[in-house]
Amino acid sequence: QTNTEQSIASAKANVMIYDDSNKKWNPSGTTPGLSKVQIYQHLLNQTYRVVGRKIQDHEVVINCLLQKNLKYNQANQTFLQWRDSKQVYGLHFQSKDEADMFTQTLKMAVDNL
Numbered sequence: 141q142t143n144t145e146q147s148i149a150s151a152k153a154n155v156m157i158y159d160d161s162n163k164k165w166n167p168s169g170t171t172p173g174l175s176k177v178q179i180y181q182h183l184l185n186q187t188y189r190v191v192g193r194k195i196q197d198h199e200v201v202i203n204c205l206l207q208k209n210l211k212y213n214q215a216n217q218t219f220l221q222w223r224d225s226k227q228v229y230g231l232h233f234q235s236k237d238e239a240d241m242f243t244q245t246l247k248m249a250v251d252n253l
């Protein structure tokens with residue numbers, strides 16, 4: 141069945157992955173740059189995932205299923221981060237409003253799980 145997933149949040153952000161060994165943030169994907177990041181809700185099995193694609197070349201730079209009791213943190217006005225079993229993701233938004241909207245939706249999704 142088509143469109144089993146619907147986008148419930150969309151924003152532009154720099155998608156970052158934390159390099160724990162070097163204690164630094166690296167851009168996710170092959171080149172740094174802005175991505176369109178969305179939260180998709182799967183309508184049949186009520187799961188949610190964060191998918192991000194580079195604006196320039198559509199490279200998928202994040203495709204993260206949101207787990208129940210995910211630990212996330214809005215570290216500052218434009219930076220949202222969360223960790224899963226493997227790594228720490230960071231989304232660096234262009235505006236506080238986009239960060240707030242995205243974080244609110246992520247919270248709602250996780251609370252629904």
Ligand SMILES: CCOC(=O)[C@@H]1C[C@@H](CC)[C@@H]2C=C[C@H]3CCN(C(=O)[C@@H]4CC[C@H]5C=C[C@]6(CCCN6C(=O)[C@H](Cc6ccccc6Cl)NC(C)=O)C(=O)N54)[C@@H]3C(=O)N12
Nearest residue numbers: 156158165211212213215216219221222223228229230232
């Ligand atoms: C010119 C300076 O360069 C910057 O501004 C760099 C580049 C900026 C653009 C990408 C980016 C933006 C914003 C700031 C905001 C602060 N910050 C950090 O990294 C802080 C500083 C210390 C460092 C230490 C650890 C680290 C890294 C990985 C995870 N984590 C934790 O603390 C987690 C957090 C957490 C809490 C609760 C739930 C989930 C999670 Cl994930 N805790 C735990 C218990 O998991 C973290 O967030 N850290 C960013 C930053 O510096 N930068």
